[in-house]
Amino acid sequence: MELPPPQPRKGEVHVAVEAIGVNFADVAVRMGLYESAKHYVGWPIIPGFEVSGTVHALGAGAHGFQVGQAVFGVTRFGGYASEIALPEAQLFAVPEGWSAAQAAAFPTVSLTAWYALRELCKLRPGARVLVHSAAGGVGGAATQIAVACGAKVVGTVGSARKREAAREAGAEHVIDRSQGPWQHASRVLVPGGFDVVLDAHGAESLRHGYEQLAPGGRLIVYGFHGLLTRGKDSPSYARLALGYLRTPRFNPFEMTGHNRGVLAFNLSYLFERADILAEAMTELLGWVRAGQLRPPPVSTYPLHEVARAHAALESGNNIGKLVLVP
Numbered sequence: 252m253e254l255p256p257p258q259p260r261k262g263e264v265h266v267a268v269e270a271i272g273v274n275f276a277d278v279a280v281r282m283g284l285y286e287s288a289k290h291y292v293g294w295p296i297i298p299g300f301e302v303s304g305t306v307h308a309l310g311a312g313a314h315g316f317q318v319g320q321a322v323f324g325v326t327r328f329g330g331y332a333s334e335i336a337l338p339e340a341q342l343f344a345v346p347e348g349w350s351a352a353q354a355a356a357f358p359t360v361s362l363t364a365w366y367a368l369r370e371l372c373k374l375r376p377g378a379r380v381l382v383h384s385a386a387g388g389v390g391g392a393a394t395q396i397a398v399a400c401g402a403k404v405v406g407t408v409g410s411a412r413k414r415e416a417a418r419e420a421g422a423e424h425v426i427d428r429s430q431g432p433w434q435h436a437s438r439v440l441v442p443g444g445f446d447v448v449l450d451a452h453g454a455e456s457l458r459h460g461y462e463q464l465a466p467g468g469r470l471i472v473y474g475f476h477g478l479l480t481r482g483k484d485s486p487s488y489a490r491l492a493l494g495y496l497r498t499p500r501f502n503p504f505e506m507t508g509h510n511r512g513v514l515a516f517n518l519s520y521l522f523e524r525a526d527i528l529a530e531a532m533t534e535l536l537g538w539v540r541a542g543q544l545r546p547p548p549v550s551t552y553p554l555h556e557v558a559r560a561h562a563a564l565e566s567g568n569n570i571g572k573l574v575l576v577p
């Protein structure tokens with residue numbers, strides 16, 4: 252679809268987009284399952300949470316960047332485009348030596364993992380962390396960040412071919428869920444329980460994660476991709492309903508008695524919190540400079556082959572991140 256070029260408003264930067272990160276949220280938007288998207292933008296909607304490119308023009312009062320500079324940033328929708336205007340607080344300089352694809356693949360997964368581990372969990376050295384889908388976008392970033400904080404990570408993956416990627420991200424142990432129930436293997440590996448369990452599968456997995464928390468431990472819920480059918484480009488409403496019914500309801504009396512917590516979040520609100528966004532990106536880019544955090548492995552697709560990229564994400568076989576090139 253052809254639209255007129257965006258005009259940067261006060262405090263905005265006009266970016267010529269070179270790469271776009273693909274996220275599970277884009278799939279949920281496409282399927283009509285992202286409820287708050289309707290609240291923030293309404294329909295019809297252009298998906299896309301993150302881009303990289305070069306600064307094309309600066310709006311009034313935008314002083315942080317120069318025309319021609321390589322930048323990456325986050326956007327609450329609208330990223331699947333060749334040009335975009337973004338508030339400058341949502342943009343950052345591309346680290347030395349990174350490609351446009353690596354830069355576009357970085358912010359959403361790293362910010363999600365940072366928010367879970369640093370903002371919600373205040374992760375301490377020596378903490379035991381369980382990360383599901385540790386070879387994926389958020390899972391790979393969470394594994395690296397937990398290790399950068401001095402924690403020890405047990406990662407789970409859905410197939411043997413993903414083991415190596417989870418190990419490369421820094422997982423001390425990797426459980427291949429295709430070999431049997433992860434909750435048995437993780438109990439043997441960490442009998443005292445986990446300080447943090449990160450879960451975007453949803454349903455049954457949440458119950459098992461809660462049961463494996465050590466005293467003072469936290470279950471962090473940040474997605475529900477297990478409610479979708481792998482390899483299907485539309486939701487099964489029967490599966491969604493069943494998943495909804497099987498999702499545990501946590502009881503505050505029990506949580507107090509067990510000394511375990513359950514927290515859930517989504518990053519959409521962060522767009523109103525430039526202070527937290529800046530704090531997060533300062534720490535993330537510090538780890539990048541220190542060599543403790545790398546961009547995920549990326550696979551690129553031309554923007555017009557977005558359907559193929561979504562199908563790859565929906566297959567559940569992806570490693571690292573998928574990136575679109577306009």
Ligand SMILES: NC(=O)c1ccc[n+]([C@@H]2O[C@H](COP(=O)([O-])OP(=O)(O)OC[C@H]3O[C@@H](n4cnc5c(N)ncnc54)[C@H](OP(=O)(O)O)[C@@H]3O)[C@@H](O)[C@H]2O)c1
Pocket residue numbers: 273274275276359360363383384385386387388389390407408409410413451452472473474475476477478479480481482516517518519564565566567568569570571572
């Ligand atoms: N709360 C937030 O603000 C926020 C922000 C970003 C992302 N998220 C959520 O984080 C999760 C991961 O997102 P991502 O973009 O980084 O994706 P991803 O982890 O790169 O890919 C999804 C992975 O989930 C696993 N999976 C399990 N069941 C699946 C199914 N039914 N269909 C497809 N994959 C399935 C697969 O890995 P294994 O088989 O190895 O487990 C797959 O590789 C998603 O649920 C997403 O919605 C939340």
